[in-house]
Amino acid sequence: MGRQNAPLQAFNRGEIGKLALGRVDVDRLRLSAEEMRNWVPHTVGPMSLRPGLAFATPIRGNLRSYDIPFVFSVTERAILEMTAGVMRVVINDQVVTRPVVASTFPAGAMTNPAAWSIASNGGGNAEIGDGAMLLRGQSIGGGVSATASFAMASPGVEHALRINILAGPVTLRVGTQGGGDDLVREASLGTGVHSLTFTTTEPTVFVQFENTSYQTFTVGTVAIEPAGPLELPTPWPEAALPLLRYEQSGDVVFVACLGFKQRRIERRSRRSWSLIDLVVDDGPFQGFPTKDLKLKFSVGLGFGTVTATRPLFRPQQVGSLIRAFTPQYNHAFRIGAAQSFTPPIRVAGVGEDRAVSYTLGGTFVGEWEVQRSFTGEFSGYTKVQEGSGVLTGKITDGFDNSIVWYRIGLRSYTSGMLVAQLFHGGGGRTGIARIQEFISSTEVRVSVLQAVSSDFLTEDWRFGDWSDVVGYPSTVALHDGRLCFAGRDKFWASVSDAYGSFADTIDGSNVGDSSAISRSIGYGPVAIINWLLPLTRLIAGAEGSEISIRSSALDAPITPAGGITIKDCSTQGSARVAAVKCDKRGLFVQRSGQRLYQLAYDVNSQDYEAGNLNRLHPDLFLNNPIVRLAVQRQPDTRIHCLRADGTVAVLTFEPQDQVEAWWRVETDGVVEDLCVLPDAVEDMVYYTVRRTIGGEQVRYRERFARLDQCRGGALNRMADCHIIYQGSPKRTIDGLGHLEGCSVIAWGDGRDLGTFDVIGGQVTLPDPVSAACIGLPYQAWFKSSKLAYAAQGGTALNQVKRVVSVGLIMADVHAQGLQYGQDFEVMDDLPLVENGADVEPDAVRNAYDEPMISVPGTWDTDSRLCLTASAPRPVTVMAAVIEVETNG
Numbered sequence: 001m002g003r004q005n006a007p008l009q010a011f012n013r014g015e016i017g018k019l020a021l022g023r024v025d026v027d028r029l030r031l032s033a034e035e036m037r038n039w040v041p042h043t044v045g046p047m048s049l050r051p052g053l054a055f056a057t058p059i060r061g062n063l064r065s066y067d068i069p070f071v072f073s074v075t076e077r078a079i080l081e082m083t084a085g086v087m088r089v090v091i092n093d094q095v096v097t098r099p100v101v102a103s104t105f106p107a108g109a110m111t112n113p114a115a116w117s118i119a120s121n122g123g124g125n126a127e128i129g130d131g132a133m134l135l136r137g138q139s140i141g142g143g144v145s146a147t148a149s150f151a152m153a154s155p156g157v158e159h160a161l162r163i164n165i166l167a168g169p170v171t172l173r174v175g176t177q178g179g180g181d182d183l184v185r186e187a188s189l190g191t192g193v194h195s196l197t198f199t200t201t202e203p204t205v206f207v208q209f210e211n212t213s214y215q216t217f218t219v220g221t222v223a224i225e226p227a228g229p230l231e232l233p234t235p236w237p238e239a240a241l242p243l244l245r246y247e248q249s250g251d252v253v254f255v256a257c258l259g260f261k262q263r264r265i266e267r268r269s270r271r272s273w274s275l276i277d278l279v280v281d282d283g284p285f286q287g288f289p290t291k292d293l294k295l296k297f298s299v300g301l302g303f304g305t306v307t308a309t310r311p312l313f314r315p316q317q318v319g320s321l322i323r324a325f326t327p328q329y330n331h332a333f334r335i336g337a338a339q340s341f342t343p344p345i346r347v348a349g350v351g352e353d354r355a356v357s358y359t360l361g362g363t364f365v366g367e368w369e370v371q372r373s374f375t376g377e378f379s380g381y382t383k384v385q386e387g388s389g390v391l392t393g394k395i396t397d398g399f400d401n402s403i404v405w406y407r408i409g410l411r412s413y414t415s416g417m418l419v420a421q422l423f424h425g426g427g428g429r430t431g432i433a434r435i436q437e438f439i440s441s442t443e444v445r446v447s448v449l450q451a452v453s454s455d456f457l458t459e460d461w462r463f464g465d466w467s468d469v470v471g472y473p474s475t476v477a478l479h480d481g482r483l484c485f486a487g488r489d490k491f492w493a494s495v496s497d498a499y500g501s502f503a504d505t506i507d508g509s510n511v512g513d514s515s516a517i518s519r520s521i522g523y524g525p526v527a528i529i530n531w532l533l534p535l536t537r538l539i540a541g542a543e544g545s546e547i548s549i550r551s552s553a554l555d556a557p558i559t560p561a562g563g564i565t566i567k568d569c570s571t572q573g574s575a576r577v578a579a580v581k582c583d584k585r586g587l588f589v590q591r592s593g594q595r596l597y598q599l600a601y602d603v604n605s606q607d608y609e610a611g612n613l614n615r616l617h618p619d620l621f622l623n624n625p626i627v628r629l630a631v632q633r634q635p636d637t638r639i640h641c642l643r644a645d646g647t648v649a650v651l652t653f654e655p656q657d658q659v660e661a662w663w664r665v666e667t668d669g670v671v672e673d674l675c676v677l678p679d680a681v682e683d684m685v686y687y688t689v690r691r692t693i694g695g696e697q698v699r700y701r702e703r704f705a706r707l708d709q710c711r712g713g714a715l716n717r718m719a720d721c722h723i724i725y726q727g728s729p730k731r732t733i734d735g736l737g738h739l740e741g742c743s744v745i746a747w748g749d750g751r752d753l754g755t756f757d758v759i760g761g762q763v764t765l766p767d768p769v770s771a772a773c774i775g776l777p778y779q780a781w782f783k784s785s786k787l788a789y790a791a792q793g794g795t796a797l798n799q800v801k802r803v804v805s806v807g808l809i810m811a812d813v814h815a816q817g818l819q820y821g822q823d824f825e826v827m828d829d830l831p832l833v834e835n836g837a838d839v840e841p842d843a844v845r846n847a848y849d850e851p852m853i854s855v856p857g858t859w860d861t862d863s864r865l866c867l868t869a870s871a872p873r874p875v876t877v878m879a880a881v882i883e884v885e886t887n888g
Contacts, residue, residue: 003804008784008865008880011039011047012652017617021786029616030785034864036557040707041661042883045656046811048876049780049869051710051772053667053720055688055738056093060086062228062699065688067240070253070267077677079686079701080253080265084238086231087265089273090727093703096271098160100227102153105161105207109148109222117178120144120335122416124211132166133219135211139417140301140339141410143212143305147178155201158271160230163194164195164220165276171210176202184632187268192276194227196268214301214334215447232275237262242627245475245531249499254278256485258474258576261319261466281449282432283502284492284518285323285462286470294457295324297433300331301451306433309457311441314469318444320435321464323872326452329426332359332421334686338366341409342420343451344377346427357394357423358408360387364416368393373405386411443820448824465490465518475540477532480557482517486529486540491549491566493517493558502733504560513559521547521566531579533586539599539608541574541588548607570610570640571598576744579739580629580639582653587613589637593625594618596641596651613639613651617662622651624747630676632683635707640685646670647688667720668776672699682706691721694741711812711874712844715771716747718872722775729768736774737761747872748772751842752814773872781824782867782877785882800859800887806853807881815843816874821866822857844874852883859887 013032023029039047059065060083067082070089079090089096109115113128120126122142129132135144152159161174161184168191174184185204191678198205210215235255236244243258253265259727262278290848293312298304335341360368368391370385385393386405397404399854408420431452437445473492475484483499485492492646493503494516504516521542531541538558540547545568552563560656574592586599586608595612602609616621624643632638639651648665665671669691677684685704690697715724723735736744736758746753748769755777756763763774787801803822810818813830821827832839834850857863865882869875 003883003885006787006882006884008882010045011782012041012043012045012659012661012875014041014652014663015617015620016662016785019618020616031160032616032785033782034785035667035781036196036663036784039403039663039782039869041652041663043652043659044656046876046878047782048707048710049718049817049871049874050665050776051707052722052778052871053689054705054717055721055723055775056686056703057090057095057865058794059083059699059701060088062697064238064241065673065699066244067673067686067688067701068244068246068253069675069677071678072251072267074678076270079677080278080677081701081818082236082241082244084232084241085234085236087234087275088229088231088703091270092219096230096273098225098227098230098317099157101157101159101224103150103159103224104153105150106148116146116148116441118144118146119797121415122338123334129612131221132610133209134216135170135209135219136216137211137213138302139334139336139340140342141335142216142417143210143337143342145179145208145210147208147778148208149204149206151179151519151740152200152203154206154370155203156199158197158199158223159205160195160272161199161207162221162223162225163189163196164222165194166193166218166220167190167191168217168276168279170217170219171212172196173208173210174198176200176204178206179208179795180206190264190276190279191276192263192274194276195230195232195272196272196274215449215805216303219421227581230273230702231270232273234275241339243474243576247476247478247483254476254483254499256473256476258487261472261474262476262485279504280500281321281434282506283321283323283516284465284742285321285504286465288460288462289544292459294459295322295461296457297324297326297431297448297454298455299448299454300333300431300453301448303445303447305439305444306435306444307771308442313435313441313444316468317463318438318468320434320467322461323427323430323431323464324452324458324461325430326458328426329422329424329428329453330456331452331454332419334362335410335418335420336413337387338410338413341371343429343453344373344405344407345422345424345453346377346429347397347404347406347424348402349426352396353426354393354399355396355424357392359392359421359423360408360418361390361421362417362419364410364418365414366416366418367412368408368418368420369411370406370408372397374402377405381405381407388423427453427680446887451735465492475529475532477538478536479532479534479538482558482606484532484534484538486532488529489521490542491517491519491521491540502611513561515560517558517560517564519564519566528576529590530576531573532580533579533588533599534606535581535586535599536584536601537608539569539586541579543591544571544573544589546570546572546574546608567607570597570599571610572610575625577626577628580631582631582637584817585655587631589629591625594621597630598625601657605804613653614662620662620721628674630674630685632676632685632852634679634681636684640674640676642671642674646672646690648798667778681708689721693739698723698738700738712750712814714750715773716872716874717773718747718874719745719773719775720871721774725769725772725774727770729770731761731765731768733772733774734762736763741778742776744774745777745872746772748775750844752872780869783824784865787863787865787882801861802857802859802860802885803855803865804883804885805852805854806865806883808848808850808877809879810848811846811876811878813848813875815839815841815845816846817869817873817875818877819868820855822855822860822863824866824868826856827866827868828856833860852881
């Protein structure tokens, strides 16, 4: 028989799986735990009873939700709450809500042209009716604006304009005079829904919409929002919410989702938000079609038709782009403003092949001008010919074997519209159109966005690579100054520092380093790309592997001209769970859903390598796969892994200190989502919890209290779904309607007040308090690894043993804040008599370092050290010394 005092000097080893419990020969495993629930291991070694969860906000309609963090700065943060078909914005734990106002936008404004003042030039016009306003820009440089006003019935109160743009972008101005923007600064509103706020004491507000393009845009409904939460419609049903992938750039969040067109969420001010379609007018495009088929464009710009020589089009292609090179030049263009010109034509060759004819028609008052450039399509133009009336002319320049660009436009303008038509038998230009309406399998109505040169047939055309037919990207990231998307077996990156452009050419022809990138991955079982992670290299998580996308040159940014290398850096494969970034490491869920892997750069292989982070706890996610990840960086790095059963496994993760400690968060409910926002002292961690309150299921967003708020004192925030009271002393505390009928715990004025029932949304305490935390109880359990100490004949495994006594070193511990034993069935409280003196039962001691105390229990081959703690009593265990007696 032998005895040994064995120190447990660190609790930062966390839980391990049962298959590892026998490896007592390994220090890391001997100091680990078989069970660690609601104990928070610190990187430096101690463990604390976890902080409580503060009640923040109820979820809309008690629906299942998915939170997107919005972080403009450490002090400008929000949570974008996504439920089926609706987005709400939560700031400082309050849903953005519109106040009651008496002001109204003119009733029936979208069916009553008299409500609007129309101003136009260059043939622009507005058509108002059937609940919408069509703003038609009929010429290059022309435009149209529509202005309406309404009286401020609630001066000095915030108002919100709800604007639905059916086809944009449309320019908006809101001011205290017509055309002014002193209330809402001039903004381009994309296709989607906008909620824009302003406040004024002026008697009248003017709202103006304007279109200055050669297109037709449509404004749907316009109204003053009623009182209540801001809610913006989204296209995503509940089933699609876990598939949302997002990336933020300043005030914009780009969102991709498997099976849905990309969206943009825009913050225009703290309380003004929009959710719109991501519209890209210049790419990306598919490869050239293989079948012999030609297209014909009826117009050079604006609305017209595209006709195919054989059946081609389908209704699902509405919204898709078409890019085509049309030979020669013969399209007419309308000019409606000074210093506005036709799209340039490119002239090369010799002799008569260089001849350019033109016809100037229409009804206009102004002076026209023919210009020429030797520099390029977009600059260096000088006057060649000029005039003020309609006529037919010709240019034969004599610059054989030179490349020259010509254009015609208005030098000065008074009224009307010039119709300019250029004719040239050579060259041509590449144009882009968007399909607006399906007419038949051989004809569609289009909006020509980038001018085509002629109505001659062309077989040089391509469809856009994003549409309802071919699909949309499933994930998004920002990397090397580019907006990157991935999906199917493809990868796309925007023009450098131009997230709204996916043009793969510069100056219409030459590929350059800054132009967009479109690449096929082209190997392996890609199927679906589940995430993109912008590490030192861009990593894509496919179902069969993790793919490294990098430049062909070492550490150079990816460019189309510099070459791109796409290779596997891991063949683990990824689950459909968004990966997360932790410094230069990436964390992702392996395709089984039961393993968390890290991607860390390896200097030997010069690429990222994957490592299993729950290799010592392989059963942690067995039958309960990970469904979401979130990273908390302060005060320690913690990876919160939401499991399918509604519990959370957390990894305290500090690679530099070789800390990988798993522990679990459990509460009286089911955790359905999680989200982290940065903060100065400690990151704010939010859980969305489904609880049963009063026999009904409810969903609440709850926020972890900080560790420094859970050390005792007047206000100890250790209760779940809790509320805080601070004020003048009183016994009856209200504000507990969200816990009606529940049994709650209360901490007030520095002590545990006991348990109470919530009746009528309030509890009555035994004594008045000026500070209180009231919420649901929870408990923490710690069970050590196998104890193999005090063996006289080899190992103590399989030997009958008992824990004779334990010595505890603790901090911030309640006098009755810890129970201990050899199992969870028989446990003792901390002594109430120490050194012959009584211990104050409500005291919270800053430090605890007392002599060893006896441990209850019997002889057993598998005796352990078990510790439990219960909210709201704080405790931090820094070290334990176990006196083990072995009968071997």
